[in-house]
Amino acid sequence: MLDAVGALAERATLDALLRCCVREVAGPRGQVWRAGPYLMVHLAGALLRVRSAGGAALRFDGTAELRCGGEWRPLTVDELVELVAGELGGGNEEFAAQVSASREVTGRLVEARREAEPPGDPWLASEQALVFGHPFHPSPKAGGGAERLQYAPEAHARFPLRMFAVRDDVLHEGGDTRALDALGTAPPGYALLPAHPWQADLLKPHLAGPLAEGLLLDLGPGREPVVPTSSVRTVYEPNAEICLKFSLDVRITNCVRKNAWYELEGAVELNSRLDPVFADLAAAHPGTSRLREPGFRSVALGLPLLEGLGVIVREGPWRVCGPEVTPLLAGALAGHEVPHPCGERRAADPLAWWTAYVERVAPPVLDAYLRHGVVLEPHLQNVLIGVDRSGMPIEAVFRDLEGTKLVAGRHDLTGVPDRVAAALTYSAEAGWSRVVYCLMVNHLTEIAATVVEAARPHDPHALLADLWASAWKVLSVYADARGRPAPLASLLDGSPLPAKANLAVRWARAADKTAGYVTVPGPFPGGSR
Structure with a gap:
């Protein structure tokens, strides 16, 4: 018999894996149907x-x-787990252990x-609210083992x-890194380099030589504690009001969270290119901003340390949001783990709240x-x-340049190293798939479902339909203003949406960058409203 905590972990793990099965396996194979209030699933007999x-x-x-x-x-x-293995034909002896580890964590x-x-x-409370993790991942909390708890945002670490x-002669950095110098004091001839303590322990074999030679000095713990944000490896330094994105040689969901050398260089390159873009977006869509990543710092001591000690400086959100505006992580607004400042407003007026939300997020993207x-x-x-004092969404702040790309052929990348340029670009088709998946499937679909649950309407289906009808109007107005471009017209006419296949990529034990998509029905049935 499971205790209350064990039962909660079992239920969360079961629901996430079953969602993956429905979306990626049973659904595409025609093995899912409705029977009254139930979703029926046929899996491995x-x-x-x-x-x-539904939804x-x-x-x-x-x-x-x-x-x-x-x-x-x-x-x-x-x-x-056994049924998944049976349906997929076996061949992955790691999968059961990954799901079990996720449940335990x-x-x-x-x-x-x-x-x-x-x-x-x-x-910060919203950053630390994602207790159950990605709702469509088979093992969202696997990776890191027992050490993870010491540094886990969900555990309020x-x-x-x-x-x-x-030492200055082996310093490798780019962009503006002055914010790092405010975190402590380095001896003359040296520059300060903070590291995540978990990563520092993982790098001990590589650090021994440079420390013995005086190329690196170990200054011990920092003066003040930092707070981990939702990605685990990115932390907030309250005194300097900056975020620091560290390398972490640990697999979290699908990826080993390391700052590759080309991502360090690419962050600085992309940061400067986005300045005029976001100035234009903010003018066209007031309330739009981003967290800039002005620089990175690392060491020129071979690839393991160059990447392993690389840290990217990122602005803190309180410096970006307007006065009396509270930033909240969108992921926290898609769940029920913690209360937040807009909970009452959202429940009391779900359609107005949702419409304001879509207006803030979708058009600038x-x-x-x-x-x-x-x-x-x-x-x-x-x-x-960013929500105002009443809890109404009035700003959208975008962050993390690692996932931001340039459409190939639309930007002059002359002079940018080939590997950096390759990591900075998507084809037009791949870029649109990524935008639509992240915006419509990963983001707005989850927010809409939570809005309905929080409002507790007499007819949830009717409210959900009203929410998407409102979203269609917001996007349609934007589309008309931009000449109704073909990709957006297709979306508004009810085309299916791409959904990332997290179960498939985990089952294949493949790199996250190779993950494909399955199609799911779009929220718009098509035709004019």
Whole structure:
């Protein structure tokens, strides 16, 4: 018998894996159908059911069940893992362990939160709210083992950085890194280089030589604790009001979170190119901004340390948002893990709140692609929503240049090293797929589902239809103003949407950059409104 924490972790893990199965496996194979309040799923010869109100977000009401011996009984995570393996033909001996590890970490995070003090800053509280992780990932919390809890945002961790000094002749940096110098004091002839303490421990074999030779100095812990944000490896330094994006040689969801050398160089290159783009977006769509990444710092001591100690400086959101505007992570607004300053306003007036939300987020993302050839990555962890004192969305702040790309052929990259240029670009088709997936499927679909759940209407289906009708009007007005470009016209006419296949890429044990898409129905049935 599971205790309350174990049951919560089991349910969260089961729901995430089942969503992946429905979206990526059973659905495309025609093995999903509705029967009254239930979603029925046929998987590897077994019949499953779960209560669901429908919608692309696949929110479940109650525990999934397995038909066994003529009766229905609760389905377990381990049983579902076996069914997935059976349906996919086996061949991945790591998968069960990854799902199990994710379930275990989820339970430990839930338990740790009960004992820890949450941050008083509402933005940081929202960054630390993603207890259950990606709703369409088979093992969203796998990776890192027991050490993860020491540095986990979900556990309200706070910790000092590990401070190094790098000798000037082996310093490697780009852009404006002056913010790093305010974090401590380096001896003459050296520059300060903060590191994530977890990464510093992982790099011990590579650090021993440079430390012995005096190329690096270990200055010990930093003066003040930092606060991890939702990505785990990016932290907020409250005194300097900056974010620091570190390398972390740990797989979190699909990726080992390391700053590759070309990503360090590319961040500075892209940062300067985005200045005029966002100036134009802000003029056309007031309330639009981004967190700039002005520089990076690392060491010229071979590739493992160049990448492993690379740190990217990022602006903090409180410096970017307007007065009396509170930034909140969009991912926190898509869940129910923690209360937030706009909860009451959203529940009381869901249609107005949603319309304001879509107006803030969608047009600048589409404009960036269509007018500027810039592919933003507006998934739930890359967007902050600025709300006013009443809780109404009035600003959208975009962040993380790693996922931002330039459409190939629309930008002059002369002089940019080939590897850096390749990492900075998408084809027009790949860029549009990424924009539509992040904006429509990963982001707005999840927000819409939570708006409906929070409002608790008598007819959830009717409210969801009203939300998407309102979104269609917002996007249609924008489309008309831009001459109704073909990709957007197709979206408004009800074309299917691309959804990232996280289960497939994990099952294949492939790199995240190779992840493909499955198609899911679009929210717009087509035709004029």
